[in-house]
Each structure stands twice: as C-alpha cells, then as structure tokens.
Amino acid sequence: MRITTENLSYSYGENDKTLRVKALSGVSVTVNEGEFFGIIGQTGSGKSTFVFHLNGLIRVQKGCGAVYVGDYDLTDKKCDFKSLRAKVGMVFQYPEYQLFAETVRDDVAFGLKNFFPGLSDKERAEKVRRAIETVGLDYAKVAEKSPFELSGGQKRRAAIAGVIVTEPEILVLDEPAAGLDPVGKREFMNLVHALHGKFVKTVVIVSHDMNLVSENCTRAAVFSHGEIIKTGTPKEIFADERTLENTGLDLPVTAFLEKRLKEKGVYIDSDLTIKDFTDKFAEKFAGVKKQ
Amino acid sequence: MALLQVENARFSYDKKTEALKGVSFSAEKGDYLAIIGHNGSGKSTLARLINGLLTPSGGTVTVDGISSVDKEKCFQLRKRVGVVFQNPDNGIIASIVEDDVAFGPENLGVPREEIGERIDFALKAVGMEEYRKSSPARLSGGQKQRVAIAGVLALKPEILVLDESTAMLDPKGRKEILSVVKKLNEEQGVTVIAITHYMEEAAEARDIIVMSDGEIVMRGSPEEIFLKGAELKKYGLELPYPAYVAEKLKEKGVPIDGVVLTREALAEKLEKLCE
Numbered sequence: 001m002r003i004t005t006e007n008l009s010y011s012y013g014e015n016d017k018t019l020r021v022k023a024l025s026g027v028s029v030t031v032n033e034g035e036f037f038g039i040i041g042q043t044g045s046g047k048s049t050f051v052f053h054l055n056g057l058i059r060v061q062k063g064c065g066a067v068y069v070g071d072y073d074l075t076d077k078k079c080d081f082k083s084l085r086a087k088v089g090m091v092f093q094y095p096e097y098q099l100f101a102e103t104v105r106d107d108v109a110f111g112l113k114n115f116f117p118g119l120s121d122k123e124r125a126e127k128v129r130r131a132i133e134t135v136g137l138d139y140a141k142v143a144e145k146s147p148f149e150l151s152g153g154q155k156r157r158a159a160i161a162g163v164i165v166t167e168p169e170i171l172v173l174d175e176p177a178a179g180l181d182p183v184g185k186r187e188f189m190n191l192v193h194a195l196h197g198k199f200v201k202t203v204v205i206v207s208h209d210m211n212l213v214s215e216n217c218t219r220a221a222v223f224s225h226g227e228i229i230k231t232g233t234p235k236e237i238f239a240d241e242r243t244l245e246n247t248g249l250d251l252p253v254t255a256f257l258e259k260r261l262k263e264k265g266v267y268i269d270s271d272l273t274i275k276d277f278t279d280k281f282a283e284k285f286a287g288v289k290k291q
Numbered sequence: 292m293a294l295l296q297v298e299n300a301r302f303s304y305d306k307k308t309e310a311l312k313g314v315s316f317s318a319e320k321g322d323y324l325a326i327i328g329h330n331g332s333g334k335s336t337l338a339r340l341i342n343g344l345l346t347p348s349g350g351t352v353t354v355d356g357i358s359s360v361d362k363e364k365c366f367q368l369r370k371r372v373g374v375v376f377q378n379p380d381n382g383i384i385a386s387i388v389e390d391d392v393a394f395g396p397e398n399l400g401v402p403r404e405e406i407g408e409r410i411d412f413a414l415k416a417v418g419m420e421e422y423r424k425s426s427p428a429r430l431s432g433g434q435k436q437r438v439a440i441a442g443v444l445a446l447k448p449e450i451l452v453l454d455e456s457t458a459m460l461d462p463k464g465r466k467e468i469l470s471v472v473k474k475l476n477e478e479q480g481v482t483v484i485a486i487t488h489y490m491e492e493a494a495e496a497r498d499i500i501v502m503s504d505g506e507i508v509m510r511g512s513p514e515e516i517f518l519k520g521a522e523l524k525k526y527g528l529e530l531p532y533p534a535y536v537a538e539k540l541k542e543k544g545v546p547i548d549g550v551v552l553t554r555e556a557l558a559e560k561l562e563k564l565c566e
Contacts, residue, residue, distance in 0.1 A: 266562075
C-alpha cells in the first residue's frame with residue numbers, strides 16, 4: 001500500500017481561535033510500498049502529528065488536505081478505519097506504557113480480538129504465539145506472565161507483539177528506540193528489519209538519531225515548523241547543509257566525515273552507511289598509499 | 292570526605308533480586324561523571340539513592356556529610372542534589388512555565404525577589420526565557436524537558452543528576468542541554484552525574500562509571516573506557532559512533548592509532564592520512 005498525503009494541514013485547538021496552534025501546513029508526500037522511510041525534524045516540528053494521521057488516530061480536518069493509504073481515503077466519512085488500523089501498525093515512544101492486560105498473551109491478543117472478532121480461539125492462539133515469537137520472546141516463558149514482570153527490553157518487545165499480531169503491511173514507529181541501551185537499540189533495529197522482510201512492506205520511522213536514519217532509511221522527509229522542507233535519500237538530505245542548519249538537526253558521522261574530507265579535496269562518495277563509507281575510504285587510502 | 296560518598300550501597304525492590312549489589316564510589320565538588328550500563332543495570336536506582344528518594348538497604352550514601360539514612364536530614368540532602376528524569380511529563384506540575392520553575396525555590400522558602408532572579412537564571416540557562424508565560428502543556432517534549440531542568444537549576448543544587456534527561460530530545464536540544472550542563476560544571480563548579488545511553492555524551496565527561504547487573508564493573512577516563520570495546524560489548528554497551536567507524540576502518544586496513552572519541556578527532560586523523 002502506498003501512502004500519499006496531499007496538502008495536509010492540521011491545527012490543535014480548532015474550536016478556539018485564540019488557542020489555535022498550527023501543527024502541520026501543506027504537507028504533500030508519497031511513501032511507496034517497500035520503503036524504509038525516515039521522518040526527521042526538531043521536537044515540535046509536526047512529525048508525530050503527521051504520523052498519527054496515517055492510521056486515522058488523528059482525523060484529517062475539514063478542508064485541510066487529504067491522506068490516502070492504499071485504497072483507503074482517510075477524508076471519506078465512510079472510511080473503514082478499523083480495517084485500516086489492522087494494516088497500519090503504530091508503535092509509539094515508550095510502547096511498554098501501552099501494556100495493560102494481566103498476561104502477555106491477553107495483551108497481545110487484545111488487538112486481534114478487536115480487529116478480527118470472527119477468528120476461532122485456535123486461530124487466535126496461533127497468531128498470538130507467532131507474534132510473540134516473531135519479536136524474539138520465548139512463548140513458553142512469557143505467555144502466562146504479567147507484562148509488568150518483564151524486563152524493560154522484553155516489555156518493549158511484548159508491546160510490539162501486540163501491534164504486529166495483525167500482520168500490518170505498514171509499520172509506523174515514533175521514536176521507538178528512545179531509552180534503550182546501545183545493544184538493545186541495535187537488536188531493536190534488527191527486529192524492525194526482520195519484520196520488514198516478512199509481512200511488513202513499508203516502515204515509516206520517526207527518529208532524532210541521524211546515524212540511525214543514514215544507516216537504515218531508503219528516503220526521509222525533513223519537517224520544520226509543520227512543513228516538509230526536504231525529501232530525499234539520506235545522501236541528498238545530508239548534502240544540503242543550508243536546509244539542515246535551520247532545523248536543529250546534525251549530520252550523521254559518515255556525512256560529517258565526507259564533508260570534512262571534501263573540504264580538503266578528498267571525495268568519498270558513499271551512500272552514508274558505515275559499511276559503504278569505510279569501504280570507499282579504505283579504497284581511497286590504498287590508492288593514496290600507492291602514489 | 293568527598294562531596295558524594297557511596298559506600299557499599301545495596302538496594303532491592305522486591306527482596307528477591309538485588310538491583311544494587313554493593314556499590315562504592317565517590318565524587319568531589321566539580322566532578323563530571325557519566326554512568327553508563329545496559330537497561331536494568333541499576334543506573335536509575337543509583338540516581339534515586341543519591342538524592343535520598345530511595346534509601347539503601349545496606350551501606351551508606353552521604354552528601355556533604357549528610358547520610359540519606361538519617362530521616363530527619365534527608366530533606367537537607369535533597370536540597371543539595373537535583374535530579375532530572377527522562378520523561379519531563381512526570382516532573383511538570385504547574386500550568387505556567389515560570390510557576391513550574393518557581394515551585395522548588397518557593398518550597399524551600401527562598402525570598403520572593405530572589406525567586407524572580409532564579410527563574411531568570413534557570414530559564415536563560417536552558418534557552419527557554421521567551422516561554423516564561425507559556426503553558427507547559429503546549430510545549431514540545433524537548434522544550435518541556437528544558438523547563439524541567441530549569442526547575443532543578445532554580446534550586447541551585449550542588450550535585451546535578453541527569454537520569455537519561457536527553458533521551459527524548461532532538462540533536463539540537465541535546466547539544467543545548469549538554470552545553471548548559473558543561474557550563475554549570477565548569478563555571479559554577481556544579482558536580483554533574485550524567486546517566487546516559489548515548490556513548491558520545493559519556494565521552495564528554497571527565498570520568499565514566501560502567502555498571503552491569505547492579506555492580507560497578509569499570510571506572511576510568513573516557514579514553515581508558517572506550518579503549519576496551521570488547522569488554523563494553525559484554526556489558527551491553529558499544530563504542531561511541533566515531534570510535535565505531537574508526538574500528539571498522541582499522542579492520543579494512545586503514546591505520547588509525549589510539550581511541551577516537553569525537554567526530555572532529557576522527558576527521559582530523561582521516562585528513563592526515565590523505566595528505
């Protein structure tokens with residue numbers, strides 16, 4: 001499913017003019033199926049407001065543009081948000097705060113019961129088991145436990161199991177790695193990539209970590225004051241310093257190094273992943289040594 | 292005696308497992324200490340022990356000669372230690388920014404006119420002076436966190452404990468907080484204890500403590516700590532990004548000597564190699 005927004009605007013405090021705050025203004029963007037799409041920008045730039053539109057958590061305001069996800073027209077009053085939400089999974093910051101049920105199994109099953117009430121108990125149990133295993137938890141060990149007995153990292157995995165249990169085609173992640181230790185963060189990103197290779201076709205990820213964006217994203221959009229001021233590959237985005245200057249973002253380490261070397265007349269043209277950058281630099285260095 | 296003295300401190304939340312298994316360290320006035328460790332290593336428990344929010348079940352925590360076990364003096368201890376937590380929503384109480392910042396000093400009975408000065412100082416230190424009359428509810432996460440830090444700064448603590456206070460901020464917000472903290476440390480001699488998952492932030496400290504499973508497993512300067520990449524990995528940690536890139540380059544035959552902690556240092560080394 002492709003995501004398209006057309007001239008999307010949004011104001012908080014719509015009913016009271018004195019309180020009105022414009023959070024989005026004229027956002028048009030297309031995210032194609034299969035992409036790993038980054039959303040970056042300063043805190044308060046409209047990133048979360050934007051992604052909350054993608055499954056109708058925030059409804060498109062009247063006369064404020066349009067959002068299409070696959071065949072769903074989210075401005076249409078008859079839009080079937082329930083089935084949409086089963087297809088667009090949303091993981092918030094600190095997803096473990098969403099846990100609520102008495103056992104991990106019930107927690108994971110909750111969404112399934114709501115979205116697919118017609119499932120037989122057996123089918124449901126099977127889907128729940130699969131989701132718990134997919135996020136890397138041991139079903140036999142955690143299923144009957146209270147989610148609150150789990151460690152921090154496990155809690156987060158359990159919460160994500162509850163989102164992916166419907167096998168969403170689109171996975172939207174809002175700062176999902178905040179608060180994780182470095183190894184936890186890497187394992188989490190590995191999990192997202194693993195899901196991206198399965199039923200998840202498109203990933204939309206909000207992040208403040210520019211290294212994460214350059215390392216993982218096919219394309220990204222830069223938000224500033226409610227508008228998208230740039231869309232492109234990490235390479236294109238981080239090459240445009242003027243744009244970045246005013247947005248409170250910094251360069252990923254690889255882009256920073258390329259820039260510094262370029263100023264000395266050394267051109268490394270990598271895709272900004274660490275692997276490609278170090279490969280190309282090593283190659284360049286071997287050439288310099290020969291001379 | 293050191294300003295902060297933690298001696299064989301133990302703590303258990305549920306009596307079954309110990310979150311802290313006998314931790315000892317000290318910090319002098321003006322120290323800048325980073326504490327790193329995997330999720331669940333006991334870092335945040337330690338932060339809560341330092342300001343007397345929790346009292347150790349064994350051992351002692353002393354600040355400026357005041358033991359946190361002494362219930363009557365615990366309030367004195369909290370006056371000296373300010374803690375900024377991860378999620379600013381949990382720390383903000385007032386409906387106007389300046390009231391929120393004033394809450395602490397008002398409780399301590401600071402005279403009215405001085406409270407005004409402290410609000411000025413604190414909001415300026417975190418770059419939020421233009422939001423003085425705003426409602427915290429309408430601020431972004433990063434802005435709220437800056438207000439929360441201002442609320443602690445207004446108490447003029449001797450020790451500032453940052454418990455992953457930058458985890459929810461954007462790069463600019465993070466840089467701002469770091470430079471505010473550095474300034475407070477360097478110019479006003481505030482002792483800083485920064486608990487963080489960002490290795491680049493830890494590299495800014497003068498000293499790093501590594502925790503794992505409720506114990507201190509390493510202590511040293513950033514150079515000393517990040518020289519031991521393999522050991523760090525064992526504890527669920529990694530090298531700062533620039534050091535990681537340097538490691539990868541070394542593996543590919545690029546001769547880089549020593550530990551590289553910052554992107555600037557790495558850029559300089561690479562420039563030299565290409566000359």
